[in-house]
Amino acid sequence: MSEPVLSPVDVLAANLQRLLQEVLDQPLSAEARIAASQAHALAISLCQQLVPQPEPSLIDRTVFDALLKVAGSETAPKLLDQVLLDLGCVRQALDHALPTADWAELRLQSHILMSIAGSFGAMQLCRDAEALNRLAHAGDASALSPLDLRLQQGLVALMQFLQDEARSLPSPQPKERPSA
Amino acid sequence: MAPPAKPSPLLLIEDTASLQLVYRSVLETAGHSVLCASTLAEGRKAFQASTPHIVLLDLLLPDGEGLGLMHEMLAARPETAIIVITANASINKAVEAMRGGAHDFLVKPFDEVRLLNAVRNAGLGKLPPPKPSQTKDRATAVQVHAASDDNLFLGSSQVMQQVHQKIRSVAPSMATVFITGESGTGKELCALAIHDQSPRANGPFIALNCGAIPQDLLESEVFGHIKGSFTGAISDKPGAAAAADGGTLFLDEICEMAPALQTKLLRFLQTSTVQPVGATRPRKVNVRIVCATNRDPMEAVRQGDFREDLFYRLFVVPVHMPPLRDRGEDVLEIAQAALSKFSQEEGRQFTGLSPEVMALFRAYPWPGNVRQLLNVIRNIVVLNSGGAVTLHMLPDMLRARHQTPEAPAQASPGLMPQLSALIGKTMGEIEQLVILETIAAHSGSVTKAARVLDLSPSTIYRKLESWGRKP
Numbered sequence: 001m002s003e004p005v006l007s008p009v010d011v012l013a014a015n016l017q018r019l020l021q022e023v024l025d026q027p028l029s030a031e032a033r034i035a036a037s038q039a040h041a042l043a044i045s046l047c048q049q050l051v052p053q054p055e056p057s058l059i060d061r062t063v064f065d066a067l068l069k070v071a072g073s074e075t076a077p078k079l080l081d082q083v084l085l086d087l088g089c090v091r092q093a094l095d096h097a098l099p100t101a102d103w104a105e106l107r108l109q110s111h112i113l114m115s116i117a118g119s120f121g122a123m124q125l126c127r128d129a130e131a132l133n134r135l136a137h138a139g140d141a142s143a144l145s146p147l148d149l150r151l152q153q154g155l156v157a158l159m160q161f162l163q164d165e166a167r168s169l170p171s172p173q174p175k176e177r178p179s180a
Numbered sequence: 181m182a183p184p185a186k187p188s189p190l191l192l193i194e195d196t197a198s199l200q201l202v203y204r205s206v207l208e209t210a211g212h213s214v215l216c217a218s219t220l221a222e223g224r225k226a227f228q229a230s231t232p233h234i235v236l237l238d239l240l241l242p243d244g245e246g247l248g249l250m251h252e253m254l255a256a257r258p259e260t261a262i263i264v265i266t267a268n269a270s271i272n273k274a275v276e277a278m279r280g281g282a283h284d285f286l287v288k289p290f291d292e293v294r295l296l297n298a299v300r301n302a303g304l305g306k307l308p309p310p311k312p313s314q315t316k317d318r319a320t321a322v323q324v325h326a327a328s329d330d331n332l333f334l335g336s337s338q339v340m341q342q343v344h345q346k347i348r349s350v351a352p353s354m355a356t357v358f359i360t361g362e363s364g365t366g367k368e369l370c371a372l373a374i375h376d377q378s379p380r381a382n383g384p385f386i387a388l389n390c391g392a393i394p395q396d397l398l399e400s401e402v403f404g405h406i407k408g409s410f411t412g413a414i415s416d417k418p419g420a421a422a423a424a425d426g427g428t429l430f431l432d433e434i435c436e437m438a439p440a441l442q443t444k445l446l447r448f449l450q451t452s453t454v455q456p457v458g459a460t461r462p463r464k465v466n467v468r469i470v471c472a473t474n475r476d477p478m479e480a481v482r483q484g485d486f487r488e489d490l491f492y493r494l495f496v497v498p499v500h501m502p503p504l505r506d507r508g509e510d511v512l513e514i515a516q517a518a519l520s521k522f523s524q525e526e527g528r529q530f531t532g533l534s535p536e537v538m539a540l541f542r543a544y545p546w547p548g549n550v551r552q553l554l555n556v557i558r559n560i561v562v563l564n565s566g567g568a569v570t571l572h573m574l575p576d577m578l579r580a581r582h583q584t585p586e587a588p589a590q591a592s593p594g595l596m597p598q599l600s601a602l603i604g605k606t607m608g609e610i611e612q613l614v615i616l617e618t619i620a621a622h623s624g625s626v627t628k629a630a631r632v633l634d635l636s637p638s639t640i641y642r643k644l645e646s647w648g649r650k651p
Contacts, residue, residue: 026301067292075201078201086197086198115288116199118288
């Protein structure tokens with residue numbers, strides 16, 4: 001696939017996002033942090049709207065593996081079980097809220113979904129959840145249907161991936177009991 | 181990221197169980213101990229039961245919004261650093277939280293690095309470096325530190341090694357430092373060294389001379405004012421306390437502060453909030469206080485010039501800057517360094533001090549301390565072209581000293597400054613000088629010195645302690 005042609009605004013937004021992320025990692029005054037955070041959030045939104053996204057892959061393996069590594073062999077299975085439970089709840093709630101355009105519920109569930117998906121490296125699903133969250137805040141039903149379909153597919157795929165991963169994890173080694 | 185030396189208790193309030201587990205894993209792997217709560221009620225209970233220094237608070241919780249809890253926590257313990265967590269679409273809530281006193285905010289989803297950086301910054305109590313240009317046009321008594329030509333905080337003598345050691349120990353903490361010492365001993369340089377070695381080094385260092393500002397302007401200088409709050413307030417002014425946000429506020433000549441302002445300073449120290457003159461709402465700031473005086477602070481308390489409760493609030497880590505006459509060979513070390521520095525600045529070619537000048541420098545009592553020495557060296561460099569510094573290059577006052585016969589034996593020759601040298605010193609400084617010289621004249625015997633001075637030995641011991649001296 002050929003590289004997408006980026007406009008100056010695309011480049012500016014992408015670079016602003018990167019730059020502001022680095023700025024936010026530094027100690028800042030309260031006023032500076034507020035300004036940088038607002039600008040960062042806007043840059044992210046702008047990037048999502050303007051910059052052509054690469055072909056969506058289900059999950060960023062680097063992010064996911066790093067997360068399991070941080071969790072450690074003991075916590076990782078528990079973490080996968082828990083995220084599957086949480087995603088199951090989100091899926092169930094979305095199933096009820098999407099057909100009726102229950103904006104309050106959609107705001108809540110998309111908030112949870114984008115947080116989980118982003119944390120686990122499911123970036124396309126995260127972006128879709130963010131888009132849903134924006135629609136829910138705006139009460140805009142016009143773009144809901146196509147997004148709904150892609151989001152549901154992404155959610156199911158992520159849950160399948162996580163189930164497979166959970167099965168492939170080695171059983172945690174039982175702790176050695178102290179000798180008497 | 182290296183784990184902190186002492187993991188501080190940290191409260192995480194997040195309702196989504198998997199995210200709670202993710203954040204907790206990241207934080208624990210980095211060496212933090214983490215308490216978890218899933219609702220406002222649980223979070224409130226955990227906050228009351230423990231004393232977390234840092235709270236990670238999701239703003240969207242099942243039993244309500246986190247902002248209310250944040251206000252409760254800050255009211256109970258203003259020193260708590262609260263990091264709010266929110267989603268991109270709720271950025272306005274996060275901004276509202278920041279304006280309400282939150283330390284930082286994280287927009288979901290965030291990665292491990294961002295989370296740990298936020299916690300690290302909160303743990304350092306480190307926020308803001310306002311640009312020096314914002315405050316450089318302030319009144320002359322309020323100064324943002326810039327590279328100074330007097331930045332010669334040197335000295336290898338034992339007393340100075342102890343000072344440097346104390347600075348190294350206290351700098352990384354948030355503890356308030358109270359610097360005592362005669363005029364010209366380098367109290368501001370000491371404060372600056374503390375700032376420079378602290379985690380706030382990138383933040384501002386704001387020096388405020390409490391004795392150099394008219395009392396009726398002092399409140400505005402320290403806490404700022406709002407445009408129109410009084411005649412002459414033609415624009416908003418942030419004040420030294422707000423300008424020092426994220427850095428260090430150095431209050432020099434603290435004992436000269438008016439009693440009414442001492443009350444406000446005490447309030448500021450207790451709440452970490454400032455309320456500019458004319459403002460309706462206080463603002464939270466993150467400032468480390470270092471203060472200094474050339475008086476005996478306990479004596480100032482006894483005389484009713486300085487509030488006792490403020491004294492105990494500020495007198496956390498005392499550092500005493502010794503007079504130059506007690507610093508042995510430091511006088512030559514500083515003189516050589518200053519000669520080299522000033523020569524370079526003035527385009528001169530000085531090679532060093534002649535043996536006669538070194539001998540005079542060692543013997544001279546330096547009543548104006550390091551500041552006087554630096555002025556002498558500057559004078560020499562400006563008025564001469566170079567070579568070794570000889571006696572004839574010295575200012576008249578020092579040359580006269582060299583040519584004057586030694587004082588009578590009973591006045592502790594070579595140590596006791598001439599009476600004229602005491603002019604310009606405070607009674608507190610003169611008292612200290614007289615007591616120390618009397619003890620020295622009696623081979624270190626406090627009892628004998630007390631008898632001569634008609635004081636009780638306990639009074640002298642107490643004064644020695646307040647000056648950071650050991651009998």
